[in-house]
Amino acid sequence: MKPAxxxxxxxxxxxxxxxxxxxxxxxxxxxxxxxxxxxxxxLQDPRKGSELDNLQSRRDQLKKAAMxxxxxxxxxxxGPRYGKDIDxxxxxxxxxxxASMGNADIDNDVEAMMAGQLSFKTKRVPxxxxxxxxxxxxxxxxxxxxxxEEEQYVYIDDNDxxxxxxxxxxxxxxxFTTACWTDVSKGFVNGKLKKTDRKNGKFNKADLxxxxxxxxKSGITLIETSESYGKSETILSKIDKNVELLHGPDIASTFxxxxxxxxxxxxxxxxxxxxxxxxxxxxxxxxxxxxxxLYQVENPWYxxxxxxxxxxxxxxxxxxxxxxxxGCIDMSVSKLYKLQKYLRKEDEMVASNQFxxxxxxRKNEGMIAACKDMGITPICRNVLDGGLASGKYxxxxxxxxxxxxxxxxxxxxxxLRTLEKLNxxxxxxxxxxxxxxxxxxxxSLNKDKEQRPNFNSRITTTQIAINYVKAKGAxxxxxxxxxxxxxxxxxxxxxxxxxxxVEELEKACKVCGL
Numbered sequence: 001m002k003p004a005x006x007x008x009x010x011x012x013x014x015x016x017x018x019x020x021x022x023x024x025x026x027x028x029x030x031x032x033x034x035x036x037x038x039x040x041x042x043l044q045d046p047r048k049g050s051e052l053d054n055l056q057s058r059r060d061q062l063k064k065a066a067m068x069x070x071x072x073x074x075x076x077x078x079g080p081r082y083g084k085d086i087d088x089x090x091x092x093x094x095x096x097x098x099a100s101m102g103n104a105d106i107d108n109d110v111e112a113m114m115a116g117q118l119s120f121k122t123k124r125v126p127x128x129x130x131x132x133x134x135x136x137x138x139x140x141x142x143x144x145x146x147x148x149e150e151e152q153y154v155y156i157d158d159n160d161x162x163x164x165x166x167x168x169x170x171x172x173x174x175x176f177t178t179a180c181w182t183d184v185s186k187g188f189v190n191g192k193l194k195k196t197d198r199k200n201g202k203f204n205k206a207d208l209x210x211x212x213x214x215x216x217k218s219g220i221t222l223i224e225t226s227e228s229y230g231k232s233e234t235i236l237s238k239i240d241k242n243v244e245l246l247h248g249p250d251i252a253s254t255f256x257x258x259x260x261x262x263x264x265x266x267x268x269x270x271x272x273x274x275x276x277x278x279x280x281x282x283x284x285x286x287x288x289x290x291x292x293x294l295y296q297v298e299n300p301w302y303x304x305x306x307x308x309x310x311x312x313x314x315x316x317x318x319x320x321x322x323x324x325x326x327g328c329i330d331m332s333v334s335k336l337y338k339l340q341k342y343l344r345k346e347d348e349m350v351a352s353n354q355f356x357x358x359x360x361x362r363k364n365e366g367m368i369a370a371c372k373d374m375g376i377t378p379i380c381r382n383v384l385d386g387g388l389a390s391g392k393y394x395x396x397x398x399x400x401x402x403x404x405x406x407x408x409x410x411x412x413x414x415x416l417r418t419l420e421k422l423n424x425x426x427x428x429x430x431x432x433x434x435x436x437x438x439x440x441x442x443x444s445l446n447k448d449k450e451q452r453p454n455f456n457s458r459i460t461t462t463q464i465a466i467n468y469v470k471a472k473g474a475x476x477x478x479x480x481x482x483x484x485x486x487x488x489x490x491x492x493x494x495x496x497x498x499x500x501x502v503e504e505l506e507k508a509c510k511v512c513g514l
Contacts, residue, residue, distance in 0.1 A: 087228055087256075087260055087264075089260065091301045153214060153217040153218045154217075154218065155217060155218060155219050155246060155247050156172070156218065156219045156493060156494070157171040157172055157219050158172050158219070158493055158494060159171060159172050159173050163473070164377070165371070165372055165375050165376060165377045165378075166349060166351055166375050166376070166377065167351075168294070168325045168327075168351035168352060168377055170222050170250070170377065170475050171219050171220065171221050171222070171247070171248070171250070172219050172220055172493055173470050173475050173476075174220050174222070174466070174470070174475065174476055174478070174489065174492060174493075175220065175222030175223065175224060175250075175252075175379065175475055175476070175477045175478070176215060176220060176222070176223055176224070176477065176478045176479070176480040176486075176489065177223070177224040177225070177381065177477050177478070177479050177480075178223065178224065178225040178226075178229055178232035178233075178235070178236055179224075179226075179229055179232070179479050180479050180481055181208055181229065181230070181232040181235055181236075181481065182229065182230035182231050182232055182235065183229075183230065186481070187200075187201045187202045187203055187481065188202075188203060188204070188481075189202050189203070189204045190204065190205070191204060192204070193206075193207075198482065203481045203482045205235060205239075207481065207482040207483060208235065208239060208481065208482075209239045209242065209243065210482075210483045210486075211480050211481065211482055211483050211485065211486040212236075212239050212240075212243060212486075213243045214483060214486040214487065214490065215480065215486050215489065215490070216243065216245050216247075216248050216249055217245065217246075218490050218493070219247070219493065220489065220490070220493075221247060221248030221249050221250045222249075222250045222252065222293075222475070222477075223236070223249055223250065223251055223252070224252045224253075224254070224296075224354075224379075224381075224477055225251065225252070225253050225254070225287075226253060226254035226256060227253070227254070227256060227279070227282075227283060227286070228254070228256040228260070228261065228264070233253065233283065233286040233287050234286055236251070236287060237286065237287045237288040237289075240287075240288070241288065249293075250293040250294070251287060251289065251292050251293055251294075252292065252293060252294035252295070252296055252327070253280070253283040253287065253292055253294075253295055253296070254295070254296045254297075254298060254329065255270075255276055255279050255280065255295065255296065255297045255298060256298050257298045257299065257300055257301070258270040258271070258275075258300050258303065258304070259300070259301065259302075269304060270304075271303070271304030271305055271309075272304065272305045272309050272313070273305065273309050273310075273312035273313035273316055274313070274316075275313065276297065276310065276313025276314060276316065276317060277313055277316040277317050277320055277322065280292070280295045280317045280320075280322040280323060281320070281322055283295070283322075284322050290321070291321050291322060291323060291324060292322065292323040292324070293323065293324050293325065294323060294324070294325045294326070294327050294351060294352065295314075295317050295322060295323035295325075295326050295327070296326070296327045296328060296329050296352070296354060297310065297313075297314060297326065297327070297328050297329065297331075298328075298329040298330060299328070299329060299330040299331050299332070299335070307335060307338050307339065307342070308342060310339065311338070311339050311342035311343060312342075314326040314339070314343065314350075315342075315343060315346055315348055318348055325349075325351035325352070326343075326348070326350065326351060327350060327351045327352030327353060327354065327376075327377075327379075328350060328352070328353045328354070329353070329354040329355070330353075330354070330355055331353055333367070333370045336350060336353055336370075336371070336374060336376065337374065340374050340375075340376065349375065349376075350374075350376055351376065351377060352376060352377040352378070352379050352475075353367070353371050353376050353377075353378060353379065354379040354380070354381055354477070355367055355378070355379075355380065355381070356380065356381055356382045357380040357382075357383065357469060357472075357474060358380070358382060358383045358384060358385040358388075358389040358465065358469065359385070359389040359425065359429075359465050359468055359505065359509065359514075360385045360388045360389040360422065360425070360509075360514060361382070361385045361389070362509065362514055364380075365472070368380075368472055368473055368474050369473075372473060377475060378473065378474040378475065379474065379475045379477055380469050380474040380475065380476055380477060381477045383465065383466055383469045383476040383477070383478065384462065384465055384466075384478075386413075387400070387413065388414060388418075388422070389465045390461060390462045390465055391426050391429040391430065391460075391461025391462065391464065391465065392461065392462065393412055393413065393414055393419060394419055394423065394426045395416060395419045395420050395423055398412035398414065398416060398419060399412040400412060400413075421512060421513070422512045422514075423512075424508050424511045424512050425505070425508040425509060425511075425512050425514070426461070427508075428504055428505060428507075428508035429461040429464050429465070429505070429508075430461060432459075432464050432497075432501055432504065432505070433459045433460060433461055433464060435501070436459045436464070436495065436497070436501065437458060437459045439498075440459070440494075440495050458491075459491070459495075460488065460491065462488060463488065463491050463492050464497070464505075466478065466489070466492050467492050467495070467496060467497050468497060468502065468505055470492075470496065470497075471496060471497045471502045472502075
C-alpha cells in the first residue's frame with residue numbers, strides 16, 4: 001500500500017488539475033481551503049514523508065517545552081550579577097556567594113583574595129566604536145527637562161545650628177544622593193528624551209543638572225556620591241563646573257566596603273591606612289576638587305589591619321586635606337565608639353554615620369539616639385523605603401496613581417496585603433497633609449505681610465515622611481534624579497512636624513505593627 005502522505009498528495013494533485021479545467025473551480029478551492037490541519041501544510045512540501053514527520057515531531061517537542069517553561073515560576077539566580085547586587089548584599093549573603101566560588105568565610109580565607117587566587121568568569125568587553133563627529137543642532141527644550149528658562153531660587157538655611165551634633169553643619173538638615181544617576185535600571189538615559197519618556201520616569205544628564213542647580217541654589221547643598229555609583233562622580237564634577245553657586249556644594253564621597261569593591265573590580269581587597277587615604281585622593285581627582293566636605297567609610301565588616309588602621313586612614317584623609325570631615329556608613333555602635341575614641345585623641349572626630357531609617361523601616365531607630373550621644377550626625381538614607389513610606393501606594397491606589405498596562409488589571413510594586421496592613425499609617429499621613437497645611441497658613445497669616453515667608457503650604461504625604469525623619473533628629477538623604485523630585489524636596493523647607501504630629505504618626509506605626 002502507498003503511504004498515507006503519498007495518497008493525500010495524489011488527491012491534492014487531482015484536485016488542482018480539476019480546479020484548472022472545471023468551470024466550478026472556485027467550489028473546489030473552498031473545499032481544499034477547509035483542510036486547515038498540519039497535514040495540509042505538508043501537501044505542497046516535496047520532501048519525503050519520514051523527514052517531514054521528524055520535523056513535525058521536533059516542532060511539537062519544542063512547543064511543549066516552551067509551554068512548560070512558561071508555566072514554571074521564575075527562579076532567582078543563586079549568585080548575583082556584578083554591580084548593584086553586590087553593593088546591596090549583607091555580610092552573610094556575600095559569604096554565601098564567596099562559598100560558591102570556593103571561599104566559605106571572609107575572615108578565614110583572606111589569603112586567597114590577597115594572593116589574587118579567586119577566579120572570575122568575565123565576558124570580553126567589546127571595543128568602543130570611534131566617536132562620531134558632533135553636529136550642532138538647535139537646542140531642544142526637552143533636553144533641559146522641558147523648560148528652557150532658568151528659574152530664580154533663593155538660598156535659605158533654616159538650620160541655625162541648634163540641631164548640629166558637632167561642627168559638621170548640614171544646611172537645612174537635608175541632603176540628596178547620586179546613587180541612581182547612572183543606573184539604567186532606575187531610568188537613566190544617556191541621550192535625549194521625549195515628554196513621554198519623562199512621564200515614565202526616565203531622566204538624562206540635563207535633568208540631573210537642573211535638579212542639582214535647583215537644590216544647590218535653594219539651600220540643599222549636601223550631596224552624597226561614591227566610586228561604587230558608576231560614573232556618578234564624573235557626572236557630578238562636570239555639572240558642578242557648569243553651575244554657578246554662591247554657596248556649596250557640600251560633597252560627600254565614600255570609601256566602599258573593601259570586600260564588595262574587590263568582587264566588583266576583580267582585585268585584591270583594600271587594606272591598611274594608606275588604602276583609605278589613597279582612595280580619598282582619587283575621589284577628589286574624579287570630582288575635580290582639592291578637598292571634599294565629607295569622606296565616608298562604609299562598614300568593612302573585617303578590615304585588613306584592624307579598626308586602628310581604619311581610624312589611622314580616616315585621620316590621614318583629614319591631615320592630607322582630602323576632606324574636612326570623615327564619617328561612616330552602616331557602622332555598628334561598638335565600632336563607632338572605637339573610631340570616635342581613636343580620632344578624639346588627635347582632636348578630630350567621626351562627624352557622621354549613615355544608615356537606613358523610615359516610617360515603615362524603623363529597625364535602626366535606636367541608632368539615631370546612639371549617634372547623638374557620641375556627638376555624631378545621623379544621616380538616614382532610603383527614607384521613603386523604596387516608595388512604601390511615601391504614602392502614594394495605598395489599598396485604594398496600589399499603583400501610586402499610575403495607569404498600569406499589565407494584563408489582568410492594575411498592579412503595583414506592593415501586595416494588597418502589605419498595603420492593607422499599613423493602611424492606618426497611610427490614612428494618618430493623608431490626614432496630616434491637611435492639618436499641617438492649615439497650621440502653616442495660620443502661622444503665616446499671624447506675621448506681617450512683609451515678613452511672611454514664601455514657603456510651601458500644600459504638603460504631600462512624601463514630604464510628611466521626609467520631615468518625620470528630620471523630626472527624629474536625623475538628616476534625610478533623598479535620591480533626586482529630575483527637577484520634579486527636586487521641587488518636591490524643596491517643599492520640605494520652612495516647616496517642621498510638631499511633637500503632637502510626630503506622636504500621631506508613631507501611634508499609627510504601632511497600630512500597623514511597625
